[in-house]
Amino acid sequence: MLFKKKYAYGKQSISLLDIWSVIKVLRSDFLTQGPKVKEFEQAICDYTGAKYCVAVSNGTAALHLAVAIFDLKNTDEVITSPITFVATANSILYSGANVKFADINLEDGCINLNEIKKYITVNTKRIIPVHYAGISCDMEKIYQIAHENNLFIIEDAAHAIGSEYKGEKVGNCKYSDMTIFSFHPVKTITTGEGGAITTNNKEIYEKLLLLRSHGITKNNSCFVSPAQFAISEQPVISEMFVIPDSDPGSSYINKSLYGAWYYEQQVLGFNYRLPDINAALGISQLKKIDKFIKRRREIVEFYKESFMNDSRFYFFSEPEYSKAAFHLFPLFINFEQLKINKIELFEKLKNNGLNLQVHYIPVYRQPYYQNFGFKFNNYPNSEKFYTIELSLPLYYDLNKRDLKKIVKIIKQLIVLSSPT
Numbered sequence: 229m230l231f232k233k234k235y236a237y238g239k240q241s242i243s244l245l246d247i248w249s250v251i252k253v254l255r256s257d258f259l260t261q262g263p264k265v266k267e268f269e270q271a272i273c274d275y276t277g278a279k280y281c282v283a284v285s286n287g288t289a290a291l292h293l294a295v296a297i298f299d300l301k302n303t304d305e306v307i308t309s310p311i312t313f314v315a316t317a318n319s320i321l322y323s324g325a326n327v328k329f330a331d332i333n334l335e336d337g338c339i340n341l342n343e344i345k346k347y348i349t350v351n352t353k354r355i356i357p358v359h360y361a362g363i364s365c366d367m368e369k370i371y372q373i374a375h376e377n378n379l380f381i382i383e384d385a386a387h388a389i390g391s392e393y394k395g396e397k398v399g400n401c402k403y404s405d406m407t408i409f410s411f412h413p414v415k416t417i418t419t420g421e422g423g424a425i426t427t428n429n430k431e432i433y434e435k436l437l438l439l440r441s442h443g444i445t446k447n448n449s450c451f452v453s454p455a456q457f458a459i460s461e462q463p464v465i466s467e468m469f470v471i472p473d474s475d476p477g478s479s480y481i482n483k484s485l486y487g488a489w490y491y492e493q494q495v496l497g498f499n500y501r502l503p504d505i506n507a508a509l510g511i512s513q514l515k516k517i518d519k520f521i522k523r524r525r526e527i528v529e530f531y532k533e534s535f536m537n538d539s540r541f542y543f544f545s546e547p548e549y550s551k552a553a554f555h556l557f558p559l560f561i562n563f564e565q566l567k568i569n570k571i572e573l574f575e576k577l578k579n580n581g582l583n584l585q586v587h588y589i590p591v592y593r594q595p596y597y598q599n600f601g602f603k604f605n606n607y608p609n610s611e612k613f614y615t616i617e618l619s620l621p622l623y624y625d626l627n628k629r630d631l632k633k634i635v636k637i638i639k640q641l642i643v644l645s646s647p648t
């Protein structure tokens with residue numbers, strides 16, 4: 229063991245101000261369904277430039293609502309990347325539709341445009357591009373493909389809060405119908421668990437609000453029942469105790485049934501609400517996002533300088549249209565030049581305090597997805613990616629000393645494993 233400190237691939241950074249903002253909510257009247265959620269949603273709109281935002285309990289819930297918002301049939305198909313967390317594909321299955329995986333680019337880990345085109349059929353309804361590691365997909369081109377084929381676009385920006393595409397923030401939905409974010413602790417900002425959906429479409433926004441909370445609305449201007457009585461024409465107390473007669477349409481029955489307590493379930497929804505405790509943490513974290521991103525990009529630069537000009541290592545260069553708020557630093561290792569394989573290297577790194585992760589096991593490889601008959605050889609780039617990728621530690625609190633240690637450990641193990 230060369231050093232005792234352990235490093236995960238990602239971790240939150242929590243300040244006293246974050247803690248204080250959560251304490252204030254704990255001492256307030258509302259732990260959930262209070263004012264902090266709206267404030268967080270407005271802060272995300274201001275930051276991304278989107279018109280509307282709906283905060284939810286996690287990124288998976290955000291994906292589920294975004295995919296399911298308009299009904300899908302069991303013959304419908306949704307195209308996404310296999311190099312993602314299983315949640316992206318699962319959200320398609322939750323909605324009753326079929327998953328189609330399109331292979332990725334080896335240069336940036338994002339979905340390949342020609343592969344998308346290859347999988348479009350008359351049944352295709354949506355595309356979910358994933359901004360892998362925080363690098364934006366080429367959204368304008370994906371938008372063109374979607375537009376020509378009348379497809380809905382949901383950006384999976386779980387990795388990409390704060391990333392930019394052509395100088396504008398990911399999540400502004402300029403080239404998509406919705407964007408989803410995750411605020412899990414390994415992400416650039418955290419709410420503990422949490423997620424959000426942004427959109428510029430009012431109809432989508434209102435439906436998302438309904439779906440987030442059981443399909444229920446308390447807004448009497450939206451009621452489909454004759455509940456306009458609820459606020460404007462409260463029945464007098466004596467009327468309320470009248471036992472309804474056989475004429476259910478009579479106005480006093482309506483009045484006595486639709487009081488100020490009234491709420492209405494209009495669709496089948498879920499409880500995907502984000503508590504105010506988490507929203508308060510999100511507001512506080514969002515204030516620091518520029519500082520977080522700057523540090524993440526500095527760390528990426530440090531890694532790049534450390535591993536450049538060595539044929540045993542390879543890493544991404546950002547496409548000219550992307551400025552990433554890096555969630556991950558994927559390092560690619562040329563195992564063909566080494567006497568060690570990925571499993572052995574991973575174990576040795578772990579024994580030396582580096583608890584790394586692989587992003588990702590291609591989703592079609594999961595036993596559950598194998599039930600659908602996906603063939604590995606349809607995805608040569610994803611297969612290659614999986615055999616050579618390792619995600620190095622990347623989070624705000626890593627200091628120069630930590631980074632030097634991390635690089636030293638990796639290089640020592642690789643040098644020891646290189647033929648002499």
Ligand SMILES: Cc1ncc(COP(=O)(O)O)c(C=O)c1O
Binds near residue numbers: 287411
């Ligand atoms: C690409 C991607 N999409 C969706 C999710 C789901 O987000 P959450 O963990 O907040 O449910 C994740 C989580 O890591 C992710 O990496």
